[in-house]
Amino acid sequence: MENIEIMGLVAxxxxxxxxxxxxxxxxSNKSTKDISLTMYLAMFLGVVxxxxxxxxxxxxxxxxxxxxxxxxxxxxxVLKLKYK
Incomplete structure (x- = not known):
């Protein structure tokens, strides 16, 4: 494995x-009141x-x-939608 691949794995x-x-x-807390659904949806789309x-x-x-x-x-x- 090349060093750049190892660096990629660490990242x-x-x-x-x-x-x-x-x-x-x-x-654990079953609370999502301070979580932004928009941010998590955008992040999810970006990661996909x-x-x-x-x-x-x-x-x-x-x-x-x-x-x-x-x-x-x-x-x-899912947790955000479940525990709003």
């Missing part, structure tokens, strides 16, 4: 992990587009990071 792990605490807090881009370029770091992030963002959108 993918860090950026993907960054949303985990928010998902956990929202899930990055996922498609990563698939097109056959980039494992982009595919993994954006797939996992899309799932986490989808969970946040």
């Amino acid at each position: 993918a792990v860090l950026t993907t992990y960054s949303i985990v605490p928010q998902v956990y807090k929202t899930w 587009l990055w996922l498609i881009y990563g698939i097109y370029h056959d980039s494992i770091p982009m595919i993994l990071a954006n797939f996992i992030t899309a799932v986490l963002l989808f969970v946040m959108v």
